[in-house]
Amino acid sequence: MDTNFCVHWQGDRKAKYCRICAVEDSPCFELWRAVQALASRNFVLVNNKSGRAFGHRYRLEPPRRSPCLCYIQTLQDKRAHFGLPIEDFLYVTRTGLGGMYQTPSRTKQNPFVTLILEQIGDDPQMPNGAKLIEAVRKLPRKNKTN
Numbered sequence: 115m116d117t118n119f120c121v122h123w124q125g126d127r128k129a130k131y132c133r134i135c136a137v138e139d140s141p142c143f144e145l146w147r148a149v150q151a152l153a154s155r156n157f158v159l160v161n162n163k164s165g166r167a168f169g170h171r172y173r174l175e176p177p178r179r180s181p182c183l184c185y186i187q188t189l190q191d192k193r194a195h196f197g198l199p200i201e202d203f204l205y206v207t208r209t210g211l212g213g214m215y216q217t218p219s220r221t222k223q224n225p226f227v228t229l230i231l232e233q234i235g236d237d238p239q240m241p242n243g244a245k246l247i248e249a250v251r252k253l254p255r256k257n258k259t260n
Contacts, residue, residue, distance in 0.1 A: 115218060118256040119208050125201065125218060135201050141249035145207065146200050148234045148243060150176060153184045159229040172226065174198070186226055196221070203227055207250050 117126055122142060123135050137143060153176040161170045175185040182200040187193065202223045206212040212224030234243040 115205070115216065116209065119205060121254045121256050123201075123256060135204060141246055141253065142204050145234070145246050145250050146182070146203065148240055148246065149174075149184060149198075149203060149230060150181070151240070152230065152233060152237075153177070157230075157233065158189070159186075159226060159233075161225055161229070163225045174230065198223065198226060203230070204250065207231060207247065208253070 117123065120135070120142070122137050122140060125135070135142065153174045157174045159172045159174060161167045161172070171189040173187045173189055175187055177183050178185070184198045185195060186198050187195050197219075199219055202212075202217040202219050202221065205217050206223050206227035211217070212222065212227055214220070214222045217223050231247055234240055235247055237243055240246075
């Protein structure tokens with residue numbers, strides 16, 4: 115994992131989580147609020163990437179204990195339930211990496227983040243969604259001396 119991917123990131127290779135990575139009023143924080151807004155509507159994601167999970171549906175659920183941890187519930191088979199932490203969401207948004215062991219929590223978050231970003235960018239209830247995503251992607255990297 116690239117620990118210098120964003121100026122706001124405060125974790126390291128050993129730290130699994132860094133829930134304070136989004137500074138209030140920063141584009142990261144506002145983008146996470148958009149994710150929470152989708153979760154409050156119980157938004158359903160449909161996997162459009164080819165492979166074994168093509169067509170599978172997942173519901174984005176709001177935080178329960180921590181405002182920096184949403185949940186994804188599968189809507190088929192075993193009804194698996196797993197977390198989408200803010201640090202994983204922002205890491206995938208910034209880097210495009212989201213495979214197993216590539217995120218801060220070392221869990222696979224693609225294609226979930228990609229589908230959420232597509233929705234935020236196209237959602238009429240979030241008219242500045244695409245600009246917000248672009249602003250997060252343009253945030254500076256952390257200097258290696260930080």
